Structure formats: structure tokens, C-alpha cells
Amino acid sequence: MAAAPSFSTIPQWQVIGQAKRDEVLRLLPSEWKIDAVPAPEHLRDVTNYARQFLTAEEREITEAPSATSLLTRVARGELTAVQVTKAFCHRATIAHQVTNCLSEVIFTQALADAEALDAAYKREGKVVGPLHGLPVSLKDQFRVRDTETSLGYVGWLGKKETANSESWVVQQLRKLGAIVFVKTNVPSSLMALETSNNIIGYTVNAANRLLSASGSSGGEAALIAAGGSILGLGSDLGASIRLPSALNGIVGLRPSHGRLPYVGVANSMLGHQTLESVIGPIARNIADLRLLVQTIVALEPWTADPKVVKLPWRENEELEARRKLASKKLIFAVLRNDGVITPHPPVQRVVQESVDKLKAEGYEVIEWSPPAHSEAFEISWASFTADAGKDFHDQMSLSGEIPVPELASVYGEKLGHLPSKTVNDLWDTQRRRDEFQARYLRYWESTRDKTSTGEPVDALLVPVAPTVGYKRGNGLYPGYTSTYSVLDYSVAVVRAGKADAARDLPYHDFKPQSDFDGPIQAQCMRAQADAS
Numbered sequence: 069m070a071a072a073p074s075f076s077t078i079p080q081w082q083v084i085g086q087a088k089r090d091e092v093l094r095l096l097p098s099e100w101k102i103d104a105v106p107a108p109e110h111l112r113d114v115t116n117y118a119r120q121f122l123t124a125e126e127r128e129i130t131e132a133p134s135a136t137s138l139l140t141r142v143a144r145g146e147l148t149a150v151q152v153t154k155a156f157c158h159r160a161t162i163a164h165q166v167t168n169c170l171s172e173v174i175f176t177q178a179l180a181d182a183e184a185l186d187a188a189y190k191r192e193g194k195v196v197g198p199l200h201g202l203p204v205s206l207k208d209q210f211r212v213r214d215t216e217t218s219l220g221y222v223g224w225l226g227k228k229e230t231a232n233s234e235s236w237v238v239q240q241l242r243k244l245g246a247i248v249f250v251k252t253n254v255p256s257s258l259m260a261l262e263t264s265n266n267i268i269g270y271t272v273n274a275a276n277r278l279l280s281a282s283g284s285s286g287g288e289a290a291l292i293a294a295g296g297s298i299l300g301l302g303s304d305l306g307a308s309i310r311l312p313s314a315l316n317g318i319v320g321l322r323p324s325h326g327r328l329p330y331v332g333v334a335n336s337m338l339g340h341q342t343l344e345s346v347i348g349p350i351a352r353n354i355a356d357l358r359l360l361v362q363t364i365v366a367l368e369p370w371t372a373d374p375k376v377v378k379l380p381w382r383e384n385e386e387l388e389a390r391r392k393l394a395s396k397k398l399i400f401a402v403l404r405n406d407g408v409i410t411p412h413p414p415v416q417r418v419v420q421e422s423v424d425k426l427k428a429e430g431y432e433v434i435e436w437s438p439p440a441h442s443e444a445f446e447i448s449w450a451s452f453t454a455d456a457g458k459d460f461h462d463q464m465s466l467s468g469e470i471p472v473p474e475l476a477s478v479y480g481e482k483l484g485h486l487p488s489k490t491v492n493d494l495w496d497t498q499r500r501r502d503e504f505q506a507r508y509l510r511y512w513e514s515t516r517d518k519t520s521t522g523e524p525v526d527a528l529l530v531p532v533a534p535t536v537g538y539k540r541g542n543g544l545y546p547g548y549t550s551t552y553s554v555l556d557y558s559v560a561v562v563r564a565g566k567a568d569a570a571r572d573l574p575y576h577d578f579k580p581q582s583d584f585d586g587p588i589q590a591q592c593m594r595a596q597a598d599a600s
Contacts, residue, residue, distance in 0.1 A: 081222045081467040085267045088216075088225055090229050092164070092268065092373035095173035100161040111166075115274050115293055115317070118162040122155070129155040134386040135202055135299045135356045142201040149182035149201030155246050156203040156297060160250050163296030168271050169287040171208040171253045172215040178203065178249035185245060198363055200245030205297035207288050208254045209334040211235040217334045220256035220265030223466025235332035236372050237364060238303070238345070244363065250297070253287030255474060257336040257460045258345075259452060260349070261307060261543030262474040263287055270540065275317045279537040282315045283474075284308040288350050289316040299356050303333070305345040308550035313350055313561040314532035320350040320561045321357045322549075326377040327558070328361070329369035337459045342498055343553050354562065392526070400426055401436035401515065401525040408442050408582050409534040412592040413574065414567035419531055422564050426529075434518050436528060439507045441551045442582075447504060448550035450497040453478075456486040473541060498536055501554055508555055534588060536567045542591055545584055 087583055096341075100121070111117065119127055131522050132138045141147045157175045164170040188196050195201070211217050211229045218224040238248060256265040263271040263286025271286045273279040274293035281290040285302030289312030292300055302309045304322040313320030325344035335345055349360040362381050370376040392398045402423050405411060411419070423433050457479035464471060471481060479485060515524045533548050574593045580586040 071327055076454055079468065081266065081469040084467065085222050085469070088218075088267050089463065093175055093177035094163065095175065096161045097157075097175070100158050102162065102165050105165050108272065112276045112278055113274075114163075114277060115295065117127070117166055118159045118236070118295055121162055122158060125151070126155040126158055129134050130298070131158045132298065134353055135351070135359055138298065139199065139202055143195050147201070149185040149189075149247065150179060150243075152201050153178050153182040153203050153249060157249055158522060159294070160205070160291060160296035163274070163291050163294035167274050167277065167290040167294055168269055169253055169274075169281070169290040169294070169296070170250050171218065171268055171287060172212070172251035174212065174215060174249050177214060178247050181242070181247050184190060185247070196243060196411055197244035199241060202246050203297065204241060204246045205248045205250050205288060205454055206238065206248060206290055207285050207300070208251045209258065209303060209304045210251065210301060211334055212238055212248055212251060213333055215251060215408070218265075219253050219258060219266055219334055219336055219463075220267060221463045221466065222266050223463060225267070233332070233543060235334075237329050237333070237369070240364070240367050240369075244367075250291070252285070252291050252300070255283045256283070256472060257463065257475065258284040258303070258305070258308065259336065259460065259478065260284060260474045261311060261546055262540065263290075263312075264299045264472045264474045264540075266469050266472060273316055273537060275315075276537060278539065279315070280540055280543055282307075282311040282543065283313045285350060289313055289318060289320070292316070292350055292352060293318050299349065299351045299360060301347055301360070302350045303335075303345050303347045304553070306345060306452065306553050307546040308345075309348050309350060310532055310549045310559060310561050311546065312587065315537050317348065317563060317566075318352050319354055319357060319563065320357040321348045321361065322346060322552075322556075322559045323348050323361065324556050324558045326375055327379070328364055329373035329376050331373040331375075336463065336571075337455065340451075340454070342454065342501060343448060343492065343550075344556070354560070357560070397431035397521070398526045399432045399434070399519050399521065399523065400527055400529050401434050402529045403436040403438070403531075405581075406441040406445075406547055406551065408445055408547050409588055410575075410578065410581060411531050411534045412536065412572070412589070414536050414565075415531050415534060417568075417572060419529065420567035422529060431521055434515065435526060436525075436530075438511045440477050443500070443504055444551035444554045445447040445547040447501050447554050448546070450493070451501075453486050454489060454494050454497065456488050474543070477541075505555055520553055532561055535591060538591055544588055 127402045136275045211234050213229050213231045213234045218478040253268045253271045256261050271281040273281045274290045285308045288300045291297050294317035309320040309322050325346050328347050349357045365381045370378040373448045426433050460479045462484040
């Protein structure tokens with residue numbers, strides 16, 4: 069019998085990654101750990117799994133209808149910050165055990181902050197700020213004092229953030245009374261449609277653990293979907309808030325660049341500006357997205373981040389939008405197919421049902437036939453691979469780690485997998501981006517000729533993805549989201565429906581629109597076979 073490998077034969081990067089994994093588990097209170105975590109095959113949906121382990125009070129807190137309702141109860145003295153924080157720490161502990169969603173456990177510091185807030189409330193008789201006592205979760209790239217910021221790179225571990233290095237928005241949220249209690253898992257580099265790395269590992273979907281949580285804000289979305297947080301911050305370059313929110317059955321917002329502060333937030337490919345990464349909220353309802361954005365905008369972030377536009381919250385614009393909404397004057401356009409990948413049957417059905425509901429309520433909906441989205445996908449792909457993977461492999465080389473399969477499929481095992489490009493190639497991509505934006509704007513304005521009011525459409529209704537989910541290794545196409553990154557539009561993800569195996573039968577006359585279309589459509593056929 070061969071001898072077991074000695075400790076010294078294990079690569080050091082694996083040792084470091086395992087140590088961090090162990091630390092995360094060690095920081096989860098032992099009394100909240102599950103003796104036997106059910107296998108995904110035996111329990112797919114874990115969005116409500118934690119309920120059985122919580123007290124009635126913890127269930128009530130973590131299942132509150134909104135963050136605003138929790139803040140109101142804390143402000144009235146009906147709940148303490150410690151009660152709310154402890155409840156979410158408990159549920160986040162369970163969420164991690166079933167989805168593998170956390171990268172940093174900050175419970176001790178969070179409870180200490182909650183105690184300080186409760187003492188201030190008792191002393192002053194009022195809250196310290198509009199987010200007093202609200203636990204907020206953060207994607208790993210937000211720098212938080214006394215924690216590590218890895219972006220999924222083993223080589224980035226080993227350095228704790230300080231109060232000075234903490235991201236500006238995190239510092240401000242603390243001043244407003246928010247409590248940072250966890251950071252959430254990301255793919256190495258953030259540049260993947262699945263959340264996987266050599267530190268924490270792979271994060272699964274809370275709504276169906278046989279599927280991916282998506283990426284790159286996959287840990288954040290899985291945590292919120294499992295009830296382990298009520299409100300969090302993610303980031304989005306090509307899909308990273310929108311896909312995880314949609315696939316986990318929650319809501320998210322990708323603002324336009326220059327709306328919310330990025331200063332002090334860690335990122336890969338620093339200097340990359342062809343498509344800009346933005347931060348944005350992820351939650352369980354639209355009202356909480358509004359709460360966080362409005363609260364951050366009220367901080368006047370343009371005084372700290374030179375890239376933020378000086379644009380206060382516009383009450384008049386909001387009131388006008390609400391007026392048009394109430395009077396049925398909003399006009400929508402619907403994109404059913406981007407011309408590259410055919411949406412799966414459940415996606416097609418839910419889009420049509422959404423159109424039918426809008427029309428039944430009296431809203432006008434027109435068809436959207438814009439400039440070819442295939443060009444936007446080409447622009448985004450050229451942008452994502454502009455350095456041929458050099459930055460990614462440079463960060464990998466810090467520890468000598470091997471890329472996980474979800475990243476190797478894009479950037480390769482080693483540098484050289486992607487063709488080298490010149491600065492002229494970059495300029496050409498940026499020129500194409502600008503021209504595409506101009507053509508799209510002209511098309512949008514031209515819809516005046518198609519609407520009953522003679523005004524252009526107010527909003528687009530678009531699938532977030534051609535699929536309702538995918539298994540590990542099958543996250544292939546971000547085109548439905550990356551197009552709007554190329555355009556730098558603000559995009560909200562809302563819930564619209566669920567797949568139904570009995571109703572969403574595979575197409576019989578399917579004809580692929582592209583090389584990717586056939587393999588992605590085959591995923592639906594396999595899912596249908598599994599369901600039957």
C-alpha cells in the first residue's frame with residue numbers, strides 16, 4: 069500500500085487556502101452549526117431551510133418584510149441592534165453551511181458595534197443615523213477593517229485592512245449606524261459567471277443547490293436568498309449583480325457608472341476603463357434597493373470620489389415617474405431575443421406573461437428591435453480580454469495557485485491562452501463602444517414614431533439571461549447583461565416568475581443563431597429530462 073502523502077508535498081497555496089477555509093468555519097459559533105448538512109440532491113431549495121433552527125424572534129427578524137420595517141422597529145425601541153444582528157449572524161451561519169457563501173465572518177466585531185449602538189440609543193434616546201442597527205453584508209472586494217480582501221486570490225491573503233484602508237462607502241455606512249457582519253464569496257478576479265476560487269471554494273444557488281449561484285456577486289446573492297442578510301452591496305462589470313440576483317430569485321440594481329462611490333473598493337484589472345465596474349445594492353425587495361441608493365447619494369459621495377457625478381436624489385423626477393406610473397402613461401419596450409442566444413422556453417414564457425400583465429394594467433408595450441446585440445457582446449468580450457489575461461495570471465503567480473476550471477476556461481491554465489493585443493486594439497474597442505452607444509441612443513429616440521404619445525419609450529423589459537440557471541461549468545453567456553454594460557445603462561433585476569417543467573417544453577423546431585446557441589439550448593433539454 070502506498071504511503072499517504074506527507075504535509076510537505078501539499079503546495080503552499082493549498083495550505084493557505086485551507087487555513088482560510090478553516091478559519092471561516094472556526095468563526096461560526098459551534099452552537100449554530102448543523103450536525104448533518106443535507107446533500108443538494110436531497111434538498112435543493114434552502115431559502116427557508118434555516119427556519120427550523122431559529123427562535124420565533126429570529127425568524128420574525130430575518131424574515132422582516134423590508135429593511136425599512138426593521139429600522140422602524142429599532143428606532144421605536146421595539147428591537148435592539150444586538151437582537152437584529154445576532155439573528156442575522158445565526159441565519160448567515162446556516163446559509164454558509166448549505167451554500168458556501170461567506171468569505172469573512174465578522175460576528176464578534178458586529179455584535180460589539182451593535183452593543184455600542186444600543187448604548188448610544190439608551191443614552192441619547194434616539195438613533196445615531198438612518199441605518200441604525202441594520203446588519204449589512206458586503207461582497208468580498210469591499211475593504212473592511214480587521215478583515216482580509218482577497219478577490220478570491222490566495223496571494224492576496226495575509227494582510228488585514230485597517231480603519232484607514234477601509235472602503236469609503238463602508239466607513240460612511242458605519243457612521244449612519246449600519247453594522248457590517250459578513251463579507252461574501254467571489255470568483256478569483258471577479259471575472260466569471262460562477263463563484264469559485266481556491267480559498268472558499270464553489271458557491272451554490274440557494275434556490276436550487278444543484279445549480280450555480282452565478283457570479284461574481286454569487287456569495288452575496290446566495291446569502292440574501294437564504295435569508296442570511298436583508299440588504300447588501302455587490303458590484304457589476306458585465307453581469308455580476310444582475311445574474312446572481314436573477315438566478316437566486318432576489319432583486320438587484322446595477323447603476324450607471326458615476327452614480328455610487330467606488331473609491332477604496334478593491335478590484336482586478338486596475339486601470340481598465342473600457343467598461344466600468346460599478347457598485348450596487350442587492351436585496352429581497354425593490355424598496356430596499358431604493359433605501360440604500362438614496363442613503364448613499366445623501367452622503368454626497370462626489371466629495372470623496374472624483375468619478376461620482378454631483379447628482380443629488382431628484383425628488384421631482386421620482387414624483388413624475390410615480391405620476392406616470394399611476395396614470396398608465398409609462399411606455400415599455402420588450403426585447404425577446406438578442407439575436408445571439410435563444411432564451412429557453414421558461415424565459416420566453418415569463419417575458420410574455422410580463423408583457424400581458426403590463427398591457428392588462430393599461431400600459432403600452434412596443435417591440436424593441438435595436439442595433440445588433442451581437443456587436444455589443446463582441447465589444448464586451450474584447451474588453452474583458454484586453455490584456456490577454458495578464459493581470460489574472462500575475463495575481464495567480466503571487467501564490468503559484470492553479471486557476472479553478474471556471475476561470476481557466478476563459479483565461480487558460482497559463483498566460484498565452486488568449487491572443488496578445490495592442491493599444492491600437494484597445495482604442496478600436498473603445499471606438500466601437502462609443503459608436504454603438506450613439507446608434508443605440510438614436511434608435512431609442514426613434515421610438516417616438518412607434519408610440520401613441522409621440523414620446524420615446526420610458527423603460528425596457530429584457531431577459532436577464534437566456535437560462536433560468538445552470539450547473540457548474542455551464543455559465544457560458546453574459547450577453548443579455550453585458551450589452552447594457554457597454555451602453556452603461558442603469559438596470560434593475562426584478563422577480564417575474566419561475567420555470568415550470570409541465571409548461572416549458574423544449575422547442576421542436578429550434579435553429580441555433582450562433583455557435584453558442586446550440587450548447588446552451590441543450591442545457592434546457594437536459595434540465596427537462598432531469599425534471600421528468
